[in-house]
Amino acid sequence: MKILELQILKKEVLKNASNANSLDMVKEIQINFLSKKGKIAEIMSEIKNVDAQDRALFGQTINSFKNELVKIIDSKLELLSQNEKIKTFDLTQPGQWNKIGSSHPITMITNEICSIFQKIGFTVAEGPNIETIWNNFDALNTPEDHPSRDKQDTFYLENGNLLRCHTSPVQIRYMKSNKPPIRIVSPGRCYRRDTPDSTHSANFHQIEGLYVDHNVTLSDLKGTISYFAKELLGKSVKTRFRPHFFPFTEPSFEVDFMHPTSGWIEVLGAGLVHPNVFNNINHDYEKVSGFAFGMGIERIAMILYNIKDIRDLYENDQRFLKQF
Numbered sequence: 001m002k003i004l005e006l007q008i009l010k011k012e013v014l015k016n017a018s019n020a021n022s023l024d025m026v027k028e029i030q031i032n033f034l035s036k037k038g039k040i041a042e043i044m045s046e047i048k049n050v051d052a053q054d055r056a057l058f059g060q061t062i063n064s065f066k067n068e069l070v071k072i073i074d075s076k077l078e079l080l081s082q083n084e085k086i087k088t089f090d091l092t093q094p095g096q097w098n099k100i101g102s103s104h105p106i107t108m109i110t111n112e113i114c115s116i117f118q119k120i121g122f123t124v125a126e127g128p129n130i131e132t133i134w135n136n137f138d139a140l141n142t143p144e145d146h147p148s149r150d151k152q153d154t155f156y157l158e159n160g161n162l163l164r165c166h167t168s169p170v171q172i173r174y175m176k177s178n179k180p181p182i183r184i185v186s187p188g189r190c191y192r193r194d195t196p197d198s199t200h201s202a203n204f205h206q207i208e209g210l211y212v213d214h215n216v217t218l219s220d221l222k223g224t225i226s227y228f229a230k231e232l233l234g235k236s237v238k239t240r241f242r243p244h245f246f247p248f249t250e251p252s253f254e255v256d257f258m259h260p261t262s263g264w265i266e267v268l269g270a271g272l273v274h275p276n277v278f279n280n281i282n283h284d285y286e287k288v289s290g291f292a293f294g295m296g297i298e299r300i301a302m303i304l305y306n307i308k309d310i311r312d313l314y315e316n317d318q319r320f321l322k323q324f
């Protein structure tokens with residue numbers, strides 16, 4: 001091949017490559033000229049036959065031919081394959097949604113219960129999971145020999161504190177730092193040395209309620225609980241108070257709700273705040289009375305959502321959680 005022929009070929013091929021407007025055309029030029037057995041390789045292998053005086057220029061020309069062609073083809077391939085993607089992009093396809101998750105059923109029930117009480121003037125007050133023995137037991141009028149204080153029932157820590165076994169100590173904390181009138185609900189995590197089964201978990205949740213003011217009576221407690229039951233389960237729900245014993249209330253009750261499908265179900269413990277509890281706080285509480293109540297959140301979630309095994313609530317199985 002003569003140098004002039006090469007120059008003409010170079011010009012023509014570069015022009016064709018620059019004008020190529022489909023991936024197929026570009027690939028064809030790439031194969032014909034740049035592959036191992038392509039035209040450029042062939043021309044290079046014949047450089048020895050070129051007239052000696054032209055050889056240097058011939059070499060330069062074929063090299064620049066190759067380099068420029070590679071550049072043009074690379075940029076064409078990029079551009080045209082992008083265009084191809086845009087062409088195949090279907091605007092009518094549904095978008096891709098990010099999975100944003102949802103609240104856990106325990107959180108949903110907690111929020112719902114809190115908002116039911118917030119509507120009638122209660123505020124949410126929380127306390128720590130690690131409590132003093134005093135707040136968890138003594139201040140709540142729970143004697144040394146009460147079974148719940150047993151090491152087999154409560155998690156004691158080496159530093160003399162414990163993991164609270166109920167949310168009732170929040171009553172003590174709140175009364176110590178606030179004067180009556182008091183209206184609070186206190187949701188939170190509690191701990192007991194229970195062996196897990198379908199209705200027990202060593203770690204569960206409660207919500208506590210406390211109302212302290214002048215002349216708070218049992219009928220205030222009954223009215224409040226009955227309002228709560230109707231808001232939670234519907235207007236037709238009945239409530240039933242059964243006498244019971246709790247160290248921190250007198251009188252004390254267990255309260256059942258009449259659930260449309262499950263019948264009478266035990267939902268909460270309640271009563272009028274025991275005078276000893278007030279005495280354990282300070283003199284601001286001498287002339288007041290109050291009621292308190294406490295309930296397990298898992299239990300309510302299980303009733304409302306018909307959950308048969310409490311452990312389902314903690315296993316974080318997406319198939320379970322997606323249902324809420």
Ligand code: DAH
Nearest residue numbers: 166249269270271292293294
């Ligand atoms: N703390 C009790 C428990 O864990 C529940 C309870 C009962 C709380 C009566 C109260 C109450 O405030 O008045 O079983």
